[in-house]
Amino acid sequence: MALIVQKYGGSSVGSVDRIQAVAQRVCKTVQAGNSLVVVVSAMGKTTDGLVKLANDISKNPNRREMDMLLSTGEQVTIALLSMALQEIGQPAISMTGAQVGIVTEAHHTRARILHIETERMERHLQDGKVIVVAGFQGISTGTELEITTLGRGGSDTSAVALAAALRADFCEIYTDVPGILTTDPRLVPEAQLMDEITCDEMLELASLGAKVLHPRAVEIARNYGVPLVVRSSWTDAPGTWVTSTKQPGRSLRDLELARPVDGVEFDTDQAKVALLRVPDKPGVAARLFREISLQKVDVDLIIQSIHDGNSNDIAFTVMTPILNKAEAVAEAIAPVLRSNPAKSGEAEVLVEQDIAKVSIAGAGMIGRPGVAAQMFATLAEAGVNIQMISTSEVKVSCVVDAKDCDRAVTSLSQAFEIITSPFPHSHSPMPNDHSPVRGVALDLNQARFAIRHVPDKPGMAAKLFGLLAQYNISVDTIIQSQRCHIIDGLPRRDIAFTVARIDAEQAKTMLCQAAIECGWGEVVLDNAIAKVSIVGAGMVGQPGIAAKMFAALAQQKINIQMIATSEIKISCVVEQEQGVKALQVIHAAFDLAGSEKFVVPA
Ligand code: ASP
Ligand code: MG
16 A cells, blocks of 8 residues: 555646546545545636736735735635545545645745644544645744745645655656656657656756646655656556655755755866867867767767857867877867868867866756855855856856865855765766657747956856846856957956846846946847757766767757756757757657657647
8 A cells, every 4th residue: 555645737627527537536546545645736727817816906916915815726626626535435635735734934925845744644644534735835934824835836846745744655746748758749749758757857857847847846856755757637648757766864854945056076087178269150069079979989068158259169078088089089170170271270179187077966056046156156265266167957067177176175065065075976877778868958038148258267257147146037057168368468258148038138237237347348148049958867978969969950050059068968059040940850869759749738
């Protein structure tokens, strides 16, 4: 007999018929010998409707009253589902977040869960009752006992947190899609259902998967090792398992207050190869990385910042033992990349052996502006200069001088209160019999900034990203380029990054002002970009993955504006108009297409 937490989303409980169908499924699960806690969302589009009502009355409704209002949606569903269960002879009891004791911080409309009382639930379960819990809501800590909500889409988070607190055997998320797909089926009808994906991969795919599964839910599942499956409520198909490793003994206090960063990693066994001033046109990265993969050289970080004039620099890191081989490949290909093979000053190879990669990792940085800024500030205080930066959803990696590595790691561990000792980055490929690339995501809602000629000295990135954090602007991909200009006697580099497009204008005004004050160069904004990313734990230690992605883009003559990577993710920024095409060709290049077309539910 298992203890299972099931969660049903809004469309799964959108009508009386559907609530009755859910009751049948719940009843069947109990009859198979299981104990059940069921978490439900508000019916259909109820929450949207409530938000609209509030906006009709106030442009800026009080957050406390918003929680009071929005939490009613779920309360309707729990009562109706309990009645439906009782009607078919299944004892059941409905409970609000407060009645359960889902205790949260006192932050209205975006509270994080602190802990969950389990005693009353355990009693009801022993009595053979199904417990139906209102998702998305809790009760604040302290004496005021305020109703709080967890943020839109938060019922997934309620369900996984309940599963963690009750030490349930697993958590099932029932929704109107059959599981997690390799990409967005509205753009690529050949998208395929995955039978399994790791929590880490899922988090890196946040821009693809967030609609299906709240990233905070994935974070809890990973931190507590809760087995999680996303399935369709209309069929008995097995769905997609979101896997993690068991985490025995983690405290259930401060359940969701996990620090934004849960690990500091470093790797001193890396060396950097840069190709300076290669032409900014389609196919260059593809040629370079094709040669590299033919020679079976496995690259780790790849960084290309935005063009400077009509050329770009592409830098990558490899493990030191294969540096010679990597350098030889780069030297051999360089003349081919020159517009005129004899011309000097183009496609020059630069090698640097004494570097280290230092990274912070953690799902908690999603949606928390300022984490990257804090990393840069910490490094600046420690007097560490950052040579290159590359970021992904859940990781920020900096290339620094090897002699600074220890100092960087120590101060970062302190700043982010990492109790476990920092771990060297492991190079062993993950055991994974799936395709090395699991999913492809497209983000069309970002804008790209470049700040030209930022002095290359400690503290500049900290200043820049600290400012953005102050304005509550979340930064997505950050890239600091290789190229260095000497202006006014100071070495300077460009820093490029992306932000949500809705924040772009505000960011621009603020950055132009800061640029004057800090003596930076021009602030360049491009709203018409797209970011396309591939994610897969299996790409670790596998040469040729980047080459394949770049080749697919080159074949379509799509120019790559920027490249940023983490161990399990490669992102390219391309022109917005080419975003969908880029997604489609990359998805096809990795053989992710299924034989059947996916029908998007209405
Ligand atoms: N009903 C809430 C929303 O629509 C929470 C949820 O469904 O997850 O955002
Ligand atoms: Mg949802």
